[in-house]
Amino acid sequence: MHIVLSGYYGFENVGDEAILLSIITALRKAKPEVEITVLSNNPASTAKTYGVQAVNRWKLKEVSAVLKQADGLISGGGSLLQDQTGMKSIPYYCGIIRIAKFHKKPVFVYAQGMGPIHKSMSQFITKNTLNKVEQITIRDEASKQLLVDIGVNKSMTVVPDPVIGLDASAFRSEWLERQAFESGYISVSVRDWPSEVNFKQKIVESLDLLARSGHNIVFIPMHDEHDEKASFELANMMSEKSLVAPGNLSIEEKITVIGQSDLLIGMRLHSLIFSAIQATPFIAISYDPKIDAFATIANQPNIGHVEKDDWNGEQLFDKAVDMLAERSSIEQALREQVMTLQSDAQNTALMAIDTFK
Known part of the structure; x- marks a missing residue:
């Protein structure tokens, strides 16, 4: 075939x-x-x-x-x-x-x-x-x-999205191993998006608060140089220290960096999916209905939309603190949810094969 x-x-x-x-x-x-x-x-x-x-x-x-x-x-x-x-x-x-x-x-x-x-x-x-x-x-x-x-x-x-079906258990990241963080970290996926609302400043305010609370901040660019540019822009806006992972890390490494974090704050859909398949809690920031849809599927919070001024950095910080406190129970619920979705994702391939027989 x-x-x-x-x-x-x-x-x-x-x-x-x-x-x-x-x-x-x-x-x-x-x-x-x-x-x-x-x-x-x-x-x-x-x-x-x-x-x-x-x-x-x-x-x-x-x-x-x-x-x-x-x-x-x-x-x-x-x-x-x-x-x-x-x-x-x-x-x-x-x-x-x-x-x-x-x-x-x-x-x-x-x-x-x-x-x-x-x-x-x-x-x-x-x-x-x-x-x-x-x-x-x-x-x-x-x-x-x-x-x-x-x-x-x-x-x-x-x-389900096909990526839900990936088995990431054997993935690793040499880049992440070289960082040798003394404590955990929060991963962040951002992208550029035209908006009259200064959503980047809102994100920066929350990340500075999290960094002052003792959390390492790691930006993970999902679309190579495009997201790398946006990541460095926000990192430079921060008052506190942060780290930007290389944009050219492999898919497996990016999944690992997100999966081994304590929490993801993410705009890109597949950063959220990478988080879910590793049972890592996430907070979505929406720019498109697909973000809202997956946050609902995974039962994870969507703090707000980049074109709406009805949320702020302190609210994002508070939500992150709450989720980190409940991390174990959130991880367990995500793990159970994703197991069902992974089986369904494989069934999509079987449906395709049957269509072509």
Whole structure:
């Protein structure tokens, strides 16, 4: 069986690379002999990193040729069908699906988070494309409702984010081992986001209070140089000492750094997921509905939204102190919650395999 994977791959975004690793791992567990080709922005790197075939996602003749020979297309995971960050994503990913359908190949939408989809044209393209696929799995109820609202009439199944299925028990970080912290630390994942609210100052105020209370602060950039820049910006705004982990740490190392912390304060979705799979308590800071959705799934607090001025640094500090005091019970509850989700995440791969038989 030969499966083609389409997603935001090869862009050095650790969240999306973790999704790719998770899907490949789950597919190989479900069907060890499966042949996988990834549509990537950096085919050579993707092929080397994951031991797969890869073609340039922008060379549509090559994409069409590999789809013609394949048994089917997986679209996802991640937040591919949205027009929040630009108008090109939906036409591109729907275009790949339409190429697969042109070659009469089955399409499996894999654990995607949908939206926001603001423009009527974006809604039209999404609706007409998804109504032609074989199976749709999405990662939260809000995504399902959005598709229903814009007119998608296919059956949909809500499943966990693929990364939930990763087994991180054997992961380690040489960088973290070299730090030799005398006490525990709080990990922090931030990203830049346009907002009239000075949310960065709110975060800095809470981190300074936590540092004065004896906690080490470690920023963990999730999207290499982009988040590294934001992390250094906040670190430089702090009055107290903090540390910024290298942006080019591997997926496994970033999972380890977050997983071995006492608490995560995170904006990036996959920082929250990395935290959950290691049963590390987290506090979410939202910029997108997907953050709210996962915080709800994991039963962890969402302190506020970066575009709303209804929270402050002292509230974030107080919530962190409360959670650190209840850390053991929170960890146990997270562990039990994630065990169920991990089994469900593997089932998504089995569903995909069945679709292509």
